[in-house]
Amino acid sequence: MPPTPERTASLQSQIWNGSLPLEIRLAARDCRTYDDSEAYLIQYPRLSYLASLSPRLHSFFAGSLINPEVAAHEAWLSFEDVPLKWHYPLGLLYDLYSGAEPINIERRSGHDPVTGSHAAVANNSNAVPMPWRLTVHYSNHPTDQLIPLDLGGRTMLDAYINAVKEADFIRNGTARTVMGLSKDDSDKLWQAVQTHDRRLFNSVNNKLLNPPGMELRHIPLKIYLPTSASQTASETIPEEPKAGHIRVVQSLQPLQIASGQPQTLGTALNSTLPTVFPSRRNPLLAQPVLHGVAVPMNANLQDLGRACAYTDGFLHVAVVMLG
Known part of the structure; x- marks a missing residue:
């Protein structure tokens, strides 16, 4: 039996509320004291992208940088020497690299995550030491593994929109739904992701999920x-x-x-x-x-x-x- 709209909305709400505590330190080779700098601490949404943090990180670490002229978009983040891809959402990066044991809802509640209990979704804080400790770098960019960001944020925007187009094409066999969005709706979609605004996001995303005259073909x-x-x-x-x-x-x-x-x-x-x-x-x-x-x-x-x-x-x- 398919989940009711209320249960679907409840699950989506809990997914949007999922977040992770981060402790970000400046790489020693970029720190003018050649020592640990003060840590940047933040509770950050699982659905968000680390690229959106680069201006805040640059502002926070500006006084500790060996090269004070380095631009905010030249930053890159790593976990245990593994460069973290900008275009992967934080939650996916955490699931891939942190080593945290995933929550098992079936063991806890006897329900599946779509039609049953949603209480534990995206809030596994006891499996590994918290916060998740990352390092921000401003030199030796691993260009063979990461696409450099740009000053205007266009690289990250293009990566996101291309993924949205790909998902739309898979769902419907054509990307004309997303291509047919007004400029205002396209701008709202990216704004909603950057500001983590679920209401604004759904106002546009519901048009992508329910295009008139089309039937769902595949699941991205x-x-x-x-x-x-x-x-x-x-x-x-x-x-x-x-x-x-x-x-x-x-x-x-x-x-x-x-x-x-x-x-x-x-x-x-x-x-x-x-x-x-x-x-x-x-x-x-x-x-x-x-x-x-x-x-x-x-x-x-x-x-x-x-x-x-x-x-x-x-x-x-x-x-x-x-x-």
Whole structure:
């Protein structure tokens, strides 16, 4: 039975309320005292992008920089020497790299995250030491791993809008819905993401999810495999993968499987990565994690797509190996 609009709205609300405490320190090589600077502390939304923090970080660390002329957009962030991609939402980065144990709602409440209890979604604060400790750098930019930002913020905007267009094309077989948005709506969408305004976001996003005269074809889904999972899947990976190497896997996910049954997260993962997810029903070797939660394999993919997608329209599912 599909979730009611009220339950969908409740889950979306809790996802938007999810946040992480961050402790960000200036890299020693960029600090004029060659020592730890004072830490920048912030409670930051899981759905937001770290790029939006760069002006505040630059202002905070300006007095400690060896090179006071360095621009705010030249910053990049890392966790344990792993550069963090600007165009990944914070929550996805945390699920991929922090090592935090995901919340298991089935164990806690006996309900799945779409049709049942939502109380624990995106609020797993006890699994690893908090806050999440990151480092901001202003030199030695890893251009082979990160796209540099620009002064006007156009790079980040383009990356986000391109992802929204891709998700729209996957859903409908055409991107004309997002391409047909007015300039005012397009501006509102990015403004809502930057200011973390759910009401403003939904005023535009609902037009993308419910285009007149179109039927939903596929669910936008991206699966993120760490190196260990890629090896299990016998995927081709670099001979010497860089620290934090992640492989992104995509395939078209229709609303139903061949038998006519609704597509679940388990059927989608099994068809896409059968060696990592040999069972459609149980996470035997790995578990799918979304917004910090270990999602039940029987969760309806269409319901997940409507209630639990990130702001770019995708379900960004991190794979966490078991054992």
